[in-house]
Amino acid sequence: MLSEHKVMIGLEVHAQLTSLKSKLFCSCSADYRNLPPNTSVCETCLGLPGSLPHLNGKAIEEVLKIALALHSKPSENTLFYRKHYFYPDMAKNFQISQYDRGGGVTIASGGWMQLSVGNLIKNVRVRRVQLEEDVAKIVYPSSLLQSEYVLVDYNRAGVALCEMVTEPDMTSPKEARLFIEKYATILQHLGVTDTSLEGSLRVDANISIDGGDRVELKNINSPKDVEKALNYEVQRQIMLVEKGSKIRMETRHWDEMNKITVAPRFKEEEEDYRYFPESDLPPLRINPDLVKKLEETLPELPDQRVERLGKQYQLTEYQASVLVSEKRLADSYEEAVKKGLNPSQAADWFINEVLGDLAEAKKDISELPKMVDSAVNVIMQVQVGAITGKIGKRLMKQLILNGSLPSETPKPITDEKTLYDLVREVISENPEVFDKARSDPKAVNYLVGQVMKKTRGTAEPKKIVEMINGELRKNN
Numbered sequence: 001m002l003s004e005h006k007v008m009i010g011l012e013v014h015a016q017l018t019s020l021k022s023k024l025f026c027s028c029s030a031d032y033r034n035l036p037p038n039t040s041v042c043e044t045c046l047g048l049p050g051s052l053p054h055l056n057g058k059a060i061e062e063v064l065k066i067a068l069a070l071h072s073k074p075s076e077n078t079l080f081y082r083k084h085y086f087y088p089d090m091a092k093n094f095q096i097s098q099y100d101r102g103g104g105v106t107i108a109s110g111g112w113m114q115l116s117v118g119n120l121i122k123n124v125r126v127r128r129v130q131l132e133e134d135v136a137k138i139v140y141p142s143s144l145l146q147s148e149y150v151l152v153d154y155n156r157a158g159v160a161l162c163e164m165v166t167e168p169d170m171t172s173p174k175e176a177r178l179f180i181e182k183y184a185t186i187l188q189h190l191g192v193t194d195t196s197l198e199g200s201l202r203v204d205a206n207i208s209i210d211g212g213d214r215v216e217l218k219n220i221n222s223p224k225d226v227e228k229a230l231n232y233e234v235q236r237q238i239m240l241v242e243k244g245s246k247i248r249m250e251t252r253h254w255d256e257m258n259k260i261t262v263a264p265r266f267k268e269e270e271e272d273y274r275y276f277p278e279s280d281l282p283p284l285r286i287n288p289d290l291v292k293k294l295e296e297t298l299p300e301l302p303d304q305r306v307e308r309l310g311k312q313y314q315l316t317e318y319q320a321s322v323l324v325s326e327k328r329l330a331d332s333y334e335e336a337v338k339k340g341l342n343p344s345q346a347a348d349w350f351i352n353e354v355l356g357d358l359a360e361a362k363k364d365i366s367e368l369p370k371m372v373d374s375a376v377n378v379i380m381q382v383q384v385g386a387i388t389g390k391i392g393k394r395l396m397k398q399l400i401l402n403g404s405l406p407s408e409t410p411k412p413i414t415d416e417k418t419l420y421d422l423v424r425e426v427i428s429e430n431p432e433v434f435d436k437a438r439s440d441p442k443a444v445n446y447l448v449g450q451v452m453k454k455t456r457g458t459a460e461p462k463k464i465v466e467m468i469n470g471e472l473r474k475n476n
């Protein structure tokens, strides 16, 4: 049914700049998540009369980094606008944002991101990248439709938000999900947004079919929900069109609890935001030297990292791109390999076991880095044959679920003396191999393997190689 209809999807993605300590226009803490409601607020972010906004300069840098990573062109000058609407999530009845019409210039415009869809490479064009303030959080005591009242928490109001708008270049809900997932890992690699924080990445998805009017699905919290909401909306629109109705331009909300899109309870005001320049903030010149410096110091980005991992560790493109799809996964993997794991086998462990175990334990990837040492311990034991793969997988599952290995698991041998004794032991058990080891690296490897077995895979192979080489030099 889907393939007979032409689907067009364009996204507006809001990312909180969680790297910033304070809000965009005041010095209130931007780290609001674990605070009691309405405690990280001041006259500016509450919009009290007489208060003035002061721009947090670091926010400009962070948005520029995002723009550069998306090949978007920084403007020479930029300015802020007031975007008016009346809703309890904004105390001052306007949001300080940017605007790209009628003389408005956003921080950057144009650009593109490359997307792998199956075997195809697809370009999604970026329309603009801009900076705005976040609004308060509206808390629904039950579902969107059933709640009889709402609660408002202004802690989030004024937090710096980067809005990135694409052209309507995506042609399926799945492409939209892939786009957001890739954008998320770009933000992670830039270090601007910790996307694992609840609500740090929020999407408005616009969708039209067969050239009809577009419907905007507001405020969706995860890539998977964007795909679900769009799938729902495609089916809903197709049904209407096939019944002969016309799709009207409207805004709908994604009801996470009931998995449907719903029309707002109150007809939202016509989208006339009466934009006008924010006269409390002067136009801003973007220093070309700053742009140049940021360009030169941009960190390694996901596409480059996929390529490097492929080359450096002989990984398939599939392996490399799954690892890089989450920065913390790729970081943990690389840390594990540095500890001496076989790169290709380690990749399989991380992709096939660790990811699945995290999902099963309902744990976020941010829990992984502190478990890397123990994960290496398990994989190493399997790699040296101290335990079977089956037992290893069971141990890994326990590790991910409990955050630590069962107490009877052998602890890594880090004591040099213990390790040295084992090295001596293996040498005296294998005198001929030790003899060969002077000229044959394979023999060295064999000895290392024997020592590793005695440590049940818990030692660092590099250390053992050093010790064996030391013994070889002594006996020369």
Ligand code: ADP
Residues within 6 Å of the ligand: 008, 009, 010, 011, 012, 165, 166, 167, 168, 169, 206, 207, 208, 212, 213, 214
């Ligand atoms: P604005 O809301 O600022 O006036 P547009 O309405 O042109 O800007 O676009 C807003 C978003 O809607 C963009 O992400 C764009 O890609 C998307 N969009 C525009 N036209 C369509 C369409 N026909 N179908 C789906 N999405 C669209």
Ligand code: ZN
Residues within 6 Å of the ligand: 023, 026, 027, 028, 040, 041, 042, 043, 044, 045, 046, 158
């Ligand atoms: Zn404040």
Ligand code: MG
Residues within 6 Å of the ligand: 097, 132, 163
């Ligand atoms: Mg916006």
